Amino acid sequence: MKADLDRLMAERDIDAAVVSGTVTGNPIMYYMTNGARLHLHSVVVKPAGRPAVLACRPMEREEAAKSGLTTVSLAQFDPLRLQEEAGSVLGGMVLLYQKLLEQLEVGGRVAFYGELDQGKSFSFLNELQASTPGLTVVGEYEDSIFDLAQLTKDRSEIERMREVGRRTAAAMQAAIEFVQSHRVKNETLIKDDSCPLTVGDVKRAVLRKLFGLELEDPEGMIFAIGRDAGVPHSAGNADDPLRLGEPIVFDLFPREAGGGYFHDMTRTFSLGYARPEVQETYDQVKLCCERVVSALEVDQLGSTYQNLACDIFEELGHETIRADPQAESGYVHSLGHGVGLEIHSRPRLSGSEINTDRLVPGSVFSIEPGLYYPEKGYGVRLEDLWTVDESGQFHCLTEFPKELVVPMDA
Amino acid sequence: MKADLDRLMAERDIDAAVVSGTVTGNPIMYYMTNGARLHLHSVVVKPAGRPAVLACRPMEREEAAKSGLTTVSLAQFDPLRLQEEAGSVLGGMVLLYQKLLEQLEVGGRVAFYGELDQGKSFSFLNELQASTPGLTVVGEYEDSIFDLAQLTKDRSEIERMREVGRRTAAAMQAAIEFVQSHRVKNETLIKDDSCPLTVGDVKRAVLRKLFGLELEDPEGMIFAIGRDAGVPHSAGNADDPLRLGEPIVFDLFPREAGGGYFHDMTRTFSLGYARPEVQETYDQVKLCCERVVSALEVDQLGSTYQNLACDIFEELGHETIRADPQAESGYVHSLGHGVGLEIHSRPRLSGSEINTDRLVPGSVFSIEPGLYYPEKGYGVRLEDLWTVDESGQFHCLTEFPKELVVPMDA
Numbered sequence: 014m015k016a017d018l019d020r021l022m023a024e025r026d027i028d029a030a031v032v033s034g035t036v037t038g039n040p041i042m043y044y045m046t047n048g049a050r051l052h053l054h055s056v057v058v059k060p061a062g063r064p065a066v067l068a069c070r071p072m073e074r075e076e077a078a079k080s081g082l083t084t085v086s087l088a089q090f091d092p093l094r095l096q097e098e099a100g101s102v103l104g105g106m107v108l109l110y111q112k113l114l115e116q117l118e119v120g121g122r123v124a125f126y127g128e129l130d131q132g133k134s135f136s137f138l139n140e141l142q143a144s145t146p147g148l149t150v151v152g153e154y155e156d157s158i159f160d161l162a163q164l165t166k167d168r169s170e171i172e173r174m175r176e177v178g179r180r181t182a183a184a185m186q187a188a189i190e191f192v193q194s195h196r197v198k199n200e201t202l203i204k205d206d207s208c209p210l211t212v213g214d215v216k217r218a219v220l221r222k223l224f225g226l227e228l229e230d231p232e233g234m235i236f237a238i239g240r241d242a243g244v245p246h247s248a249g250n251a252d253d254p255l256r257l258g259e260p261i262v263f264d265l266f267p268r269e270a271g272g273g274y275f276h277d278m279t280r281t282f283s284l285g286y287a288r289p290e291v292q293e294t295y296d297q298v299k300l301c302c303e304r305v306v307s308a309l310e311v312d313q314l315g316s317t318y319q320n321l322a323c324d325i326f327e328e329l330g331h332e333t334i335r336a337d338p339q340a341e342s343g344y345v346h347s348l349g350h351g352v353g354l355e356i357h358s359r360p361r362l363s364g365s366e367i368n369t370d371r372l373v374p375g376s377v378f379s380i381e382p383g384l385y386y387p388e389k390g391y392g393v394r395l396e397d398l399w400t401v402d403e404s405g406q407f408h409c410l411t412e413f414p415k416e417l418v419v420p421m422d423a
Numbered sequence: 424m425k426a427d428l429d430r431l432m433a434e435r436d437i438d439a440a441v442v443s444g445t446v447t448g449n450p451i452m453y454y455m456t457n458g459a460r461l462h463l464h465s466v467v468v469k470p471a472g473r474p475a476v477l478a479c480r481p482m483e484r485e486e487a488a489k490s491g492l493t494t495v496s497l498a499q500f501d502p503l504r505l506q507e508e509a510g511s512v513l514g515g516m517v518l519l520y521q522k523l524l525e526q527l528e529v530g531g532r533v534a535f536y537g538e539l540d541q542g543k544s545f546s547f548l549n550e551l552q553a554s555t556p557g558l559t560v561v562g563e564y565e566d567s568i569f570d571l572a573q574l575t576k577d578r579s580e581i582e583r584m585r586e587v588g589r590r591t592a593a594a595m596q597a598a599i600e601f602v603q604s605h606r607v608k609n610e611t612l613i614k615d616d617s618c619p620l621t622v623g624d625v626k627r628a629v630l631r632k633l634f635g636l637e638l639e640d641p642e643g644m645i646f647a648i649g650r651d652a653g654v655p656h657s658a659g660n661a662d663d664p665l666r667l668g669e670p671i672v673f674d675l676f677p678r679e680a681g682g683g684y685f686h687d688m689t690r691t692f693s694l695g696y697a698r699p700e701v702q703e704t705y706d707q708v709k710l711c712c713e714r715v716v717s718a719l720e721v722d723q724l725g726s727t728y729q730n731l732a733c734d735i736f737e738e739l740g741h742e743t744i745r746a747d748p749q750a751e752s753g754y755v756h757s758l759g760h761g762v763g764l765e766i767h768s769r770p771r772l773s774g775s776e777i778n779t780d781r782l783v784p785g786s787v788f789s790i791e792p793g794l795y796y797p798e799k800g801y802g803v804r805l806e807d808l809w810t811v812d813e814s815g816q817f818h819c820l821t822e823f824p825k826e827l828v829v830p831m832d833a
Contacts, residue, residue, distance in 0.1 A: 037448070038447070041540075071755070073655075074654065076656060097776050102564065105777070125545065127541055130538060132567070134562070135535065139545070152543060152546035154542075155511060157540075220680075224630070224631070229639070246461075246463070246483040248460050248486055339496070339499065357463075
């Protein structure tokens with residue numbers, strides 16, 4: 014959690030962390046500014062052992078103040094004059110950062126974070142380092158201080174995420190009721206205008222519900238039928254009609270409206286009835302969920318559970334990504350991933366030897382086994398979010414039943 | 424436009440452009456993949472003179488295909504094995520890119536783009552360059568090929584942006600009608616429950632309308648009253664009640680739902696009546712709009728118009744950012760900016776000598792003069808989007824009247 018930053022910086026001998034960019038689409042800026050709405054390039058400087066400072070443009074000073082951080086004005090350095098002095102936008106930006114870091118008495122090993130164009134970052138940070146005596150630019154690629162700080166959430170973050178989970182489950186329930194409210198004709202769901210109910214219709218209804226629940230869907234939900242359900246990240250085809258007995262993978266991963274924490278849950282449904290092979294596969298995936306959950310232990314490696322899921326599915330005769338990294342049917346992805354201000358974060362529940370992430374108190378992560386048979390026209394995935402508390406107890410943040418068949422009136 | 428990329432690459436001696444990351448929050452990836460919904464790290468490689476290729480994970484192959492690009496699988500290189508071979512995630516990523524570039528027969532001067540963590544980009548691109556014989560990493564900071572390609576839009580992009588403008592104007596009209604539908608008591612607007620109508624209520628109503636129009640508000644609208652209206656990027660205080668005679672700056676900049684093109688427009692309103700000083704300031708800002716618009720010439724420098732706006736406001740006795748870069752009252756920002764897949768893009772209408780952007784056929788940009796007097800409790804801004812066609816004619820994409828006073832029933 015955020016309180017770990019000073020310890021993490023000390024461990025890596027980092028003298029200051031600089032986070033920059035706008036806030037939208039920039040989770041570490043959101044994290045450090047507490048979601049302040051900054052539309053222009055702003056800079057958070059967190060010196061080791063001292064509070065973070067937010068440097069922004071004067072026209073955003075009111076929004077910057079909402080961060081709760083001490084703010085300073087970037088205009089005091091007259092950025093346009095610096096550009097003219099340097100003869101380039103890049104040179105002007107280097108001078109601006111030099112002046113800001115100097116004012117804040119920051120030097121030594123300074124690590125940079127935040128979402129910006131990669132080519133610009135390459136040029137800017139190399140130039141800043143080359144032209145600033147005493148500055149060493151640190152670019153943490155793996156296990157950055159923010160990766161590790163965000164690997165655990167504090168109580169208020171967990172409470173926020175629990176609440177997002179409640180609302181996400183309510184949206185999924187509303188989706189089922191919306192689907193159930195339709196008539197069936199020739200095995201196809203029909204709207205009042207006698208046209209087939211489509212994936213696009215359902216997604217629009219879910220978006221309306223999410224909106225009412227003050228959630229947004231920046232990444233775009235998955236509502237994939239039949240063969241599409243057999244391809245894990247196929248979002249589904251808007252024109253596809255809903256038909257009885259066709260398995261549907263519904264993966265919903267909304268975020269608090271206006272930016273904030275994500276939830277991530279998946280259910281697989283079959284309307285009216287289920288084909289026997291789909292029901293059998295569903296039961297196997299559900300069994301995998303249950304066996305993984307009952308094996309959960311605090312401080313255990315995330316990779317342990319990917320290996321357990323592979324063991325379970327291989328025993329049942331399925332191909333896995335462990336046996337064949339290029340597999341496109343069977344169990345073809347990782348068991349889960351951390352969730353927070355990003356939809357894919359830490360801890361990882363992947364099987365790589367490189368993955369040393371552990372399930373520690375304050376972690377929030379998905380458990381989402383699945384089996385995919387696109388050539389047979391189906392796939393099944395079930396996903397809940399889980400967290401571990403300080404006493405080592407695991408809690409599910411996704412309170413929603415796992416039932417394959419959605420009853421439809423005859 | 425996109426068709427310019429090969430020419431721009433040739434001019435800079437770039438052998439290939441690499442764009443990477445996910446698509447959400449990554450406008451250049453959106454641009455190159457035509458908005459394909461890729462949730463995992465994917466890579467577009469555009470070799471000079473050859474079509475772009477999209478490399479993705481197999482589980483996203485269906486979404487990748489929607490880009491219309493030729494796709495290749497990243498799994499063929501077995502990324503987890505590469506990580507283990509290299510002994511680190513960074514090393515594995517370097518090997519993965521080396522293999523991909525080798526397969527696509529790409530080397531020489533390779534430029535990198537796309538929104539990623541700046542520290543990771545610094546480490547990754549330096550390591551990739553150091554360990555790949557024959558590769559020179561190019562990081563374009565200013566006037567990148569994508570800055571310049573996106574500086575002009577083709578006809579289908581302009582048509583999309585015109586349509587977003589129509590819907591944005593409809594949302595603003597709906598907001599006015601929503602406000603007007605309320606009763607007034609003691610100069611304050613009142614809801615059915617006799618509580619004051621607040622900024623938060625209006626924003627929620629606008630979000631509902633945007634949602635119905637298939638628009639989203641990723642950056643968060645500005646609806647700022649009184650003193651807040653005097654601070655350009657103050658978003659407004661959700662609890663503030665709406666009162667007669669208090670000026671409101673309403674800046675609305677939504678985007679096509681699910682990602683895509685933005686619109687950007689601002690109106691200033693005063694409910695029921697306007698204070699004389701506010702009306703006078705409003706008339707001055709409107710005059711500035713009109714004089715700038717009547718001075719527009721194709722191929723002219725954007726900075727010309729910022730200087731014109733400063734001339735106009737200084738003549739009228741206002742402070743400007745040109746006279747004092749730290750000014751916090753008067754005219755305190757640039758005249759405008761390009762709009763497209765990003766809310767702030769090119770061409771710039773700022774006054775810096777560094778700014779050599781020109782208004783060329785296919786440009787889309789805002790014209791948004793404003794005057795700000797926070798200490799007097801008001802600010803005024805008016806903003807429309809404009810474009811230039813191939814014959815050099817300017818067209819306004821924001822069809823909405825400019826009237827300060829919103830009549831309220833007595």
